[in-house]
Amino acid sequence: MKKQLFSVILGAGLLVAGGQVLADEAEEVISTKAELYDTTRLMEEVEYELTVDKIDKAILQDQYATERLKEAKAAIEDGDIESIDQLIKESQANTNQADADLTEAKSTDDDNDPEEVEEIENTLADRLEERIEELTALLEREDLPEQAKINISYVIEKLDNLKERAEQREELQAMLASGEITKEEYKSEMKKLAEKYKEEAKKDKEEALEREEERKEEVEEREEERQEEALEREEEGKEEAAEREKERQEKAKEREEEHREEARERKEEGREKAEEREEEHKDDEDNDNEEADED
Amino acid sequence: MNRKSVFTLMALFSILLLVGCKADKPSQNVEAESTKGSILYENKNYDLSIKENADWKFKSDADTNNLNVILSHGKSQAIISSVSSDRTFADIKQELKASTENIEIISEENNTLSYQSTFEDAVRTDVYFKEHNKSVNLIIIFMSPVSAYEQTKPNIESLLNHIK
Numbered sequence: 001m002k003k004q005l006f007s008v009i010l011g012a013g014l015l016v017a018g019g020q021v022l023a024d025e026a027e028e029v030i031s032t033k034a035e036l037y038d039t040t041r042l043m044e045e046v047e048y049e050l051t052v053d054k055i056d057k058a059i060l061q062d063q064y065a066t067e068r069l070k071e072a073k074a075a076i077e078d079g080d081i082e083s084i085d086q087l088i089k090e091s092q093a094n095t096n097q098a099d100a101d102l103t104e105a106k107s108t109d110d111d112n113d114p115e116e117v118e119e120i121e122n123t124l125a126d127r128l129e130e131r132i133e134e135l136t137a138l139l140e141r142e143d144l145p146e147q148a149k150i151n152i153s154y155v156i157e158k159l160d161n162l163k164e165r166a167e168q169r170e171e172l173q174a175m176l177a178s179g180e181i182t183k184e185e186y187k188s189e190m191k192k193l194a195e196k197y198k199e200e201a202k203k204d205k206e207e208a209l210e211r212e213e214e215r216k217e218e219v220e221e222r223e224e225e226r227q228e229e230a231l232e233r234e235e236e237g238k239e240e241a242a243e244r245e246k247e248r249q250e251k252a253k254e255r256e257e258e259h260r261e262e263a264r265e266r267k268e269e270g271r272e273k274a275e276e277r278e279e280e281h282k283d284d285e286d287n288d289n290e291e292a293d294e295d
Numbered sequence: 296m297n298r299k300s301v302f303t304l305m306a307l308f309s310i311l312l313l314v315g316c317k318a319d320k321p322s323q324n325v326e327a328e329s330t331k332g333s334i335l336y337e338n339k340n341y342d343l344s345i346k347e348n349a350d351w352k353f354k355s356d357a358d359t360n361n362l363n364v365i366l367s368h369g370k371s372q373a374i375i376s377s378v379s380s381d382r383t384f385a386d387i388k389q390e391l392k393a394s395t396e397n398i399e400i401i402s403e404e405n406n407t408l409s410y411q412s413t414f415e416d417a418v419r420t421d422v423y424f425k426e427h428n429k430s431v432n433l434i435i436i437f438m439s440p441v442s443a444y445e446q447t448k449p450n451i452e453s454l455l456n457h458i459k
Binding site for chain 2: 035038
């Protein structure tokens with residue numbers, strides 16, 4: 001079975017396979033915030049599920065690993081620090097799965113040309129090395145939080161360990177080639193390795209999913225807190241405004257009382273003065289009358 | 296029994312017959328409705344209803360920001376997703392293409408996009424754009440091995456016609 005080899009070099013490559021050709025859009029990456037991001041991730045899962053050939057499955061997982069790393073780098077540029085850890089862990093889980101699929105292909109696939117399988121294995125190993133280099137370069141970035149760097153270092157370590165698997169496979173192949181083991185024994189041992197790697201890949205994926213769930217919950221909690229705080233601030237603002245209004249009204253009322261009091265006092269004074277003047281006028285009249293009587 | 300009584304009896308009997316026939320009609324309508332098919336999937340938030348058809352089965356309803364329902368039929372699967380109504384299909388196609396590598400385009404029309412992977416046992420993807428309501432439109436994504444595509448085509452048509 002002739003395999004369609006894929007581009008070795010990240011960020012370049014053109015595949016010609018008849019019909020309309022789509023340039024490898026390795027430089028284009030969909031943002032994790034894009035509306036259809038979740039849809040495209042589901043499409044990946046379906047494509048993987050519908051793919052039967054183990055080598056093809058390994059290639060797909062390797063592509064997804066590269067995609068996750070590109071998305072992580074884009075997330076750093078966007079300042080989306082929360083997504084970085086998740087994406088890098090998922091990239092590691094994809095790499096793990098690719099390796100498990102490759103091992104399983106070697107343990108079961110009699111249809112594949114061994115030389116082609118070895119070529120694919122070498123290509124996957126090269127791409128793994130490139131991803132490790134890219135991750136290592138990320139550690140130099142100053143705009144990356146310390147926790148993110150710790151997580152990246154952990155992932156680099158785990159990816160490095162995958163190289164040991166390649167050595168284990170090579171060892172078995174060497175034993176087969178030298179006649180130390182039979183083909184059946186080779187397949188049996190390779191199958192055991194495949195099962196072990198599949199378990200590890202499954203565990204990685206579950207951890208990545210758990211982390212994603214936790215991250216979503218944290219985001220939701222923070223959003224709820226933010227909304228509660230906003231609501232509290234709004235309530236406080238309203239209360240303060242109500243109090244200020246109350247004070248303003250009370251002061252207005254006091255001023256009004258004062259004005260009324262002053263008006264009353266002025267009126268009272270006016271009345272008293274008027275009474276005094278009347279008294280004086282009356283006294284003057286009485287005096288005039290007395291004088292007139294005397295005359 | 297005089298003629299008048301006989302006539303009255305016959306009239307009554309005729310009335311009974313008519314009422315009896317009429318009474319059958321509503322139950323026939325109810326039966327007709329029940330044979331139209333039950334609902335395979337319904338989502339009131341998105342005002343979406345898919346009737347049972349061609350043995351499509353519900354697989355999952357993903358917990359995501361947009362609607363993503365997955366149905367399955369033999370070797371094929373369909374993802375029904377929501378997109379904002381202010382987005383063009385050209386936009387959507389661009390986003391889908393940016394998310395994938397190593398594909399060859401089979402066809403690209405106003406409301407459809409078809410492509411397949413470059414593996415020997417390729418997986419074919421057919422994307423259909425469907426206007427839905429004021430808030431969202433739908434994209435229906437069919438995926439199947441190329442080897443199973445011809446068998447899948449009638450089921451694709453059927454599902455597209457049963458999405459409301």
